[in-house]
Amino acid sequence: MGVSVTLLVDLFGYLSVILHSLVIVAQSMTLGGLLFLVFLLHPLARTLTNGDELQQHVVRLTRLSAFGLVVAELAATALQVSVLVATVDLPLSNVLQAAFAVSGGVKMLSAALIFLCLGDQTQAGSRSRLLLLLLGVIELAAATVTTHAYARLTDNLLLLFVEGLHQFGAAIWIGAIPSFVLVLRHLEDADGLRLVGTRFSRMSMIGVACILLSGAIMCVFYIGDLAGFYGTAYGVMVGAKIAMFLALLALGFGNFRVTERLRKGQHAQVLRMRRFAEVEIGIGFTIFFAAASLTSVPPAIDLTTDRVSLHEIAVRNAPAWPRLSSPDHDELAVSQVQAQLDSDAARAHQVAASATVPGSGIAPPRNAQDMAWSEYNHHWAGIFVLLIGVLALLNRAGVGWAKHWPLLFLAMAAFLLVRSDPEVWPLGHEGWWVAWRDVEVAQHRFFVLLIVLFGYFEWSVRTGRLRDERAALVFPLLVAVGGAMLLTHNHQISNVKDQMLIELTHTPLALSGVAAGWARWLELRLPGRGGRIAGIVWPICFMLIGVILLWYREA
Secondary structure (H helix, E strand, O other): OOHHHHHHHHHHHHHHHHHHHHHHHHHHHHHHHHHHHHOOOOOOHHHHHOHHHHHHHHHHHHHHHHHHHHHHHHHHHHHHHHHHHHHHHHHHHHHOHHHHHHHHHHHHHHHHHHHHOOOOOOOOHHHHHHHHHHHHHHHHHHHHHOOHHHHHOOOOOHHHHHHHHHHHHHHHHOOOHHHHHHHHHOOOOOOHHHHHHHHHHHHHHHHHHHHHHHHHHHHHHHHHOOOHHHHOOOHHHHHHHHHHHHHHHHHHHHHHHHHHHOOOOOOOOOHHHHHHHHHHHHHHHHHHHHHHHHHOOOOOOHHOOOOOHHHHHHHHHOOOOOOOOOOHHHHHHHHEEEEEHHHHHHHHHOOOOOOOOOOOOOOOOOOHHHHHHHHHHHHHHHHHHHHHHHHHHHOOOOOOHHHHHHHHHHHHHHHHHHHHHHHHHHHHOOOOOOOHOOHHHHHHHHHHHHHHHHHHHHHHHOOOOOHHHHHHOOHHHHHHHHHHOOOOOOOOOOHHHHHHHHHHHHHHHHHHHHHHHHHEEEEHHHHHHHHHHHHHHHHHHHHHEEEEEEEEOOO
């Protein structure tokens, strides 16, 4: 295999989750946009003062989503085909007959036809609208072939239908929200707001009902029991989805109250509805990332061994004083193995082999000092984040010098860059560039870059160096994206239980990051009491992240 293919294979697991996430986002926006056009905007167009203009906006967004779906699906399918051809040594013609490749082809063709057929005029006729909906159904059916349901040996048809219902519910609610926000931005008259808000509220209820029904059935067939829920990676990720779903329901309920007031002809905060809908988009897309990561782990009901028990969870999370002193680098397992290799090579007058091969899929050796090293990193990161939350609250209370709290992010980024991966540069034997082949190293560096970016932008905004209102949005967006990325983050440790116990810590971190990012977004975008409350919520989320990191243990 060439170097580029080898690198592709090394990063396959992580890249496939990211690309699958983008496919789900584009698919939901395409289907949601179609449903929004056919069942909401087209029937109301004549009664809205600028109905034609609104349709043009949503048509452009939906076509853009369909184009994005073609690109994302093409990249995802090409990645899987390339890896299969390179690793299994099958002819390309055979790989292209596999279910995932056929499904990908059908999805791309459906999306391409939606892109080509969807226009301002095509919606005028009932046959054209029916054809567009039929293309959407074909796309949705093809998408279910890549889910867990297709591989089940029993209840296959029932689960395929349920998976389709789940994705339909997500499209009609979450996927249609960007179209809803777009229309709200261009809709000024009260009657139009009342009509659009009321109808979209009803559509959302249908979407919620589909998600609830299908989600409950999938929990029964894929998780099975309570132990499968808390003791497996699949169950933990479903728990994260449920937590974010409840947050979406709370925001949706707030918007429902606004639409009810509009329907009754009472004064309502339409701006709050827009801002809440923006946050719904962000959290909804984060749920799609969690859903994509679910495809990379087996259903809980299939994992009958190596589950984590409640006792193990309690023991791991028992209160303990943070570790504030680090073991020496020479005491780590990889350093000791490398020292032995160097000694053997010196005696044989040969070049020493490396103790680790980045991207090989083989986890570096670990001993008790490695665990202590990792805990030390997490605990000091917790101190940084806790201080950031406290200073942000002080700054909000009027303490002027506390506005420089974002600089702590830069110090934390430098700390993590040096210590996160002791086997690579600058402390380890492996160089900077070759280490990019290791997924975990690449993910750590990605997070370091995120920390530097949002620290710099937030400090520049707070000190007046950046005065553009859009620059202020960089910080909340990157915090929220960082939280979403953390949901795709897996530590490569051979012991499955250890991996699960670590994920049990990282999932609350991810959810707190998502909550902090969107709360800060609301503080900036929502004037009045709502914004002030959000301005207190996000520093508290940071403090919670700090406490979780201080509590982190690996043994």
